[in-house]
Amino acid sequence: MNQSELKVKQSETLNAFHIISLSEGFDLSPLFEEKKREEKEELRFATTKPASSVISKLEDLAKSVKFSVRKSESRVRLEGSERGRKGKLSIEAEIFAMTPSFLVVEVKKDGGDTLEYNQFCSKELRPALKDICWTSPAENPTPA
Amino acid sequence: MGCVWTKGQSRREDPSVIADQTCFSVKDIEALYELFRKLSSSIIDDGFISKEEFQLGLFGNSKKQSLFADRIFDMFDFKHDGVIEFGEFIKSLSIFHPSTPQSEKIAFAFQLYDLRQTNYIGRDEVKEMVMAMLNESDLILSDETVQAIIDKTFEEADLKGDGKIDMEEWKEFATRNPTVLKNLTIPYLKDITTTFPSFVLRSEVEDEIYVFS
Numbered sequence: 198m199n200q201s202e203l204k205v206k207q208s209e210t211l212n213a214f215h216i217i218s219l220s221e222g223f224d225l226s227p228l229f230e231e232k233k234r235e236e237k238e239e240l241r242f243a244t245t246k247p248a249s250s251v252i253s254k255l256e257d258l259a260k261s262v263k264f265s266v267r268k269s270e271s272r273v274r275l276e277g278s279e280r281g282r283k284g285k286l287s288i289e290a291e292i293f294a295m296t297p298s299f300l301v302v303e304v305k306k307d308g309g310d311t312l313e314y315n316q317f318c319s320k321e322l323r324p325a326l327k328d329i330c331w332t333s334p335a336e337n338p339t340p341a
Numbered sequence: 342m343g344c345v346w347t348k349g350q351s352r353r354e355d356p357s358v359i360a361d362q363t364c365f366s367v368k369d370i371e372a373l374y375e376l377f378r379k380l381s382s383s384i385i386d387d388g389f390i391s392k393e394e395f396q397l398g399l400f401g402n403s404k405k406q407s408l409f410a411d412r413i414f415d416m417f418d419f420k421h422d423g424v425i426e427f428g429e430f431i432k433s434l435s436i437f438h439p440s441t442p443q444s445e446k447i448a449f450a451f452q453l454y455d456l457r458q459t460n461y462i463g464r465d466e467v468k469e470m471v472m473a474m475l476n477e478s479d480l481i482l483s484d485e486t487v488q489a490i491i492d493k494t495f496e497e498a499d500l501k502g503d504g505k506i507d508m509e510e511w512k513e514f515a516t517r518n519p520t521v522l523k524n525l526t527i528p529y530l531k532d533i534t535t536t537f538p539s540f541v542l543r544s545e546v547e548d549e550i551y552v553f554s
Contacts, residue, residue, distance in 0.1 A: 213467050213494040214514075214521040217454070220474040221400075222409025223524040225437060228380065228398050243480050296486055301478075 211293050219293070219301070240304040240318060242330045248292050250329060251302055255290055258325040262317075274307060283310040286317060299331075354428045363435035365533075370431060372533045377427050389424035408473040412453050437527040446525040447515045451508055461505040467491055 217223070244251060248271065255273045259266045264275040276287040286309035293301045304322065306314040356370040365373065380398045381390045390398075395414050397403040417425045417433040425433075435441060436449045452458075456466045468491055475482060482490075498506050498514040506514070515521055 211490075212497065212518070212521070213471050213491050214454075214518070216490070217409075217467075217470045217474055218521055218524040219478075220407075220409045220470075220524070221477055222407035222411075222473075223413065223453075225399070225413070225434075226527055226529065227400070228376065229527070229529045241478065243478075295480075295482065296490070299482065299486075301480070 211295055215293070216295060219303075240322070242302055242326065243295075244300050244302060244329045245298055245331050246300075246329045247298075248294070248300060251290070251292055251300065254325055254329060258321060262321055276307075277309070281310050281313045283308075283313075285309055286313050288314065288317070288322070302326075359428060359431050363432055364438035364440045365431065365435060365530075369530075369533045373431055373434065374427065377430050381425075389426055390430065391424050395425065407477065408456075408470065412456070416449065416453055434527075434530065437525055438530045439526050439528060440531070441526075443516070443519070443522070444512075446522050447512055448508075450515065450522055450525060451511045461507050462511065463505045464491060464495065467494065 252268060252273055255275065256266050256268075258264075259275045262277075264277050267274040267276070271292045273290045273292075274287060275290075277285050279285070287307040288304060289307040290302055290304045293303070295301055304318075356367045356374075359365070359370055360367045363370075377390070380394055381388055383394045383397050384391065384403060385394075392411075392414055393403040396405050396407075396410060399405075399410055400407070414425070415421070417429055419429050419432075420426075436445055451462070454462050454466065454470065456469065457463075468487065471487055471490065475487075495504070495506070498510055500510050500513065501507070
């Protein structure tokens with residue numbers, strides 16, 4: 198995908214039905230999972246930084262933990278080099294644009310052991326993404 | 342609900358009959374029966390999934406209110422008797438199977454989003470759902486931004502320009518934007534018996550459980 202095609206994709210925003218389909222209440226997969234939603238391995242955050250910032254944060258993280266990176270216009274996939282308990286740990290981040298300046302990023306485990314994933318999230322992923330997460334006005338007065 | 346169900350345990354429909362009407366095999370249905378039992382007995386063991394049991398299964402909290410869970414529950418509860426019975430459960434879940442035709446998912450989504458059941462999806466209904474989703478995720482967008490998102494959506498979907506989306510327009514829109522139906526496919530459903538080895542297959546004797554892992 199060349200540079201100009203990439204730019205067009207990034208400025209495309211989600212329509213209302215895309216946004217609605219991201220809702221938790223419509224996601225029936227917890228019925229099939231033995232773990233409770235609180236322990237679920239999905240991480241979702243909002244950011245006002247551009248997609249390129251999110252992608253480069255993830256690339257930096259990957260470099261520091263020696264994970265490989267594969268990316269497309271709105272997805273980044275990180276994969277560990279070592280085989281863990283259930284094979285290589287891999288994580289996928291998908292970037293959705295609610296508006297051109299307000300993104301929602303969904304990170305989930307793509308492969309590997311859940312415990313290792315949870316550890317990775319708390320030790321590496323969350324700290325790395327902390328300063329680009331946008332929080333609601335109660336915590337941080339920056340408007341969307 | 343406060344009333345006593347006198348119909349007793351729901352009679353289990355013959356799995357092969359249900360299998361014929363759905364994308365599930367008889368083995369899948371047997372496995373899903375265990376899931377149904379788990380959900381339907383989580384608060385009151387009466388053979389039906391109540392709204393609270395549904396909320397418990399979905400959110401880990403029987404009291405959690407959600408516009409979307411309410412809609413899904415209503416769609417599953419064909420008879421509108423306030424509970425989901427086994428047949429309703431399986432037939433509704435079948436819509437979410439990866440092999441179910443898009444046309445069925447498209448039709449289901451339309452009814453799901455048609456909050457007031459008028460056979461149209463109106464702007465106010467879309468706004469209500471967008472706001473519910475943002476609230477649920479603790480995301481805040483300005484009113485202008487929400488309006489702009491809805492305007493853009495209607496520009497694309499409302500081909501007749503009458504301010505609402507009918508089934509025909511929805512079919513067109515969903516066909517052009519298949520990702521709006523993402524929530525209507527649960528990949529797990531394809532391999533139920535292998536993905537969930539802890540769903541036990543029961544023998545006729547209640548106490549003897551054969552576990553296949």
